[in-house]
Amino acid sequence: MLKKVFPLILLVLVAACQSQNKEDVTAKQVTSSDFFDLDDIQKSGEIIVLTLYGPTTYYENHGYEGGIQYQIAQAFAQDIGARVRIEIASDEKELKEQLNAGEADVIAYNLPYDVKEKGLIWCGDSLETRKSSWAVRNNSPLLAEEISKWFEKNTQKVNDIWTARERRQKLQNRQARIQRRALMKDPTRGIISDYDGLFKRNSHTLGWDWKLLAAQSYQESAFDPQATSWAGACGLMQLMPGTAAQVGVSMDKIYEPEENVRGSVKYLKMLDNQFQDISNPVERINFMLAAYNCGSLHVRDAMALAQKYGKNPHIWKDNVEDYILHLQESKYNHDPVVKHGYCRGSETYNYVRQIMDRYMQYRRQVREK
Numbered sequence: 001m002l003k004k005v006f007p008l009i010l011l012v013l014v015a016a017c018q019s020q021n022k023e024d025v026t027a028k029q030v031t032s033s034d035f036f037d038l039d040d041i042q043k044s045g046e047i048i049v050l051t052l053y054g055p056t057t058y059y060e061n062h063g064y065e066g067g068i069q070y071q072i073a074q075a076f077a078q079d080i081g082a083r084v085r086i087e088i089a090s091d092e093k094e095l096k097e098q099l100n101a102g103e104a105d106v107i108a109y110n111l112p113y114d115v116k117e118k119g120l121i122w123c124g125d126s127l128e129t130r131k132s133s134w135a136v137r138n139n140s141p142l143l144a145e146e147i148s149k150w151f152e153k154n155t156q157k158v159n160d161i162w163t164a165r166e167r168r169q170k171l172q173n174r175q176a177r178i179q180r181r182a183l184m185k186d187p188t189r190g191i192i193s194d195y196d197g198l199f200k201r202n203s204h205t206l207g208w209d210w211k212l213l214a215a216q217s218y219q220e221s222a223f224d225p226q227a228t229s230w231a232g233a234c235g236l237m238q239l240m241p242g243t244a245a246q247v248g249v250s251m252d253k254i255y256e257p258e259e260n261v262r263g264s265v266k267y268l269k270m271l272d273n274q275f276q277d278i279s280n281p282v283e284r285i286n287f288m289l290a291a292y293n294c295g296s297l298h299v300r301d302a303m304a305l306a307q308k309y310g311k312n313p314h315i316w317k318d319n320v321e322d323y324i325l326h327l328q329e330s331k332y333n334h335d336p337v338v339k340h341g342y343c344r345g346s347e348t349y350n351y352v353r354q355i356m357d358r359y360m361q362y363r364r365q366v367r368e369k
Contacts, residue, residue, distance in 0.1 A: 046083050047105050048087060050106065051067075052089060052095070056069065063296070099120070183218065209363070217236050235255045271291045300340075302345070303323075306323045
């Protein structure tokens with residue numbers, strides 16, 4: 001009897017070991033597949049770029065993406081036949097942690113170079129000085145080599161991107177020196193700005209009270225028709241060049257108040273059409289303003305989060321606005337229902353609230369004849 005049982009037990013143990021070994025191999029394969037090198041990235045068609053949020057790294061303004069490191073990463077990705085997906089870390093320590101965890105392919109940020117740093121290959125911009133550079137994991141040598149070659153070959157292109165940023169920075173500094181205009185030009189006579197007539201003529205397209213459009217314009221430019229942001233937004237309503245082209249405003253007319261306001265109203269009307277699922281037209285205004293500031297895709301992500309966590313996705317205040325804020329946090333911007341990642345939600349949250357508060361103030365102070 002024992003002679004028959006022993007071979008059976010041995011067979012079961014061998015099978016169990018083989019199964020365990022197979023599971024270990026599979027686990028290793030899954031783990032290693034998370035760490036892409038150049039050829040894997042080119043096959044997938046996407047490079048995941050990790051950076052910090054800021055004007056010289058990556059930012060979003062009126063729904064458009066910018067930033068020096070982002071622009072450089074885009075140019076590199078285009079040359080290797082890939083698209084860029086951005087992931088945002090909170091600090092340099094988190095950059096390294098997320099890279100080593102396989103959450104991105106490359107750090108597009110000039111990290112202080114440390115020869116003792118384990119797990120990283122330094123590559124890219126300032127490597128020759130041994131002061132700072134981009135970095136990839138040490139199991140992505142081909143990617144590191146390609147990045148360094150690309151930077152060496154495209155020195156002029158990289159310099160041009162930095163020079164354009166410096167020009168915008170000077171413009172921003174000049175704008176910062178310009179004193180903010182008063183909230184109202186003449187409160188005693190109920191005059192908000194020199195452009196009240198322009199707001200009145202254009203607000204009808206939206207079905208808005210013209211004072212709401214004035215409140216938004218103050219938020220954008222403080223009624224300065226020549227205002228230009230460091231991100232490149234222009235005029236009274238801070239139209240981005242891409243948006244201006246979309247609504248038929250040419251760059252040679254983007255600072256003209258009539259064209260600028262007309263174009264922004266046309267864009268707001270497009271946003272109105274995009275949020276028709278918000279049945280209450282007054283409530284919809286909040287979503288339109290938010291989308292004007294950060295882009296409709298991020299607003300949709302916040303709506304999806306609100307619904308997931310039991311809030312009303314069609315009400316802004318104390319519902320969707322809370323999740324616009326949460327899009328700054330990795331717990332939420334990595335949630336499966338979020339399709340467009342990080343958003344600087346505090347800016348959008350304050351943008352909507354400040355405009356609506358200012359509008360209420362204008363309504364109290366301006367009496368229609």
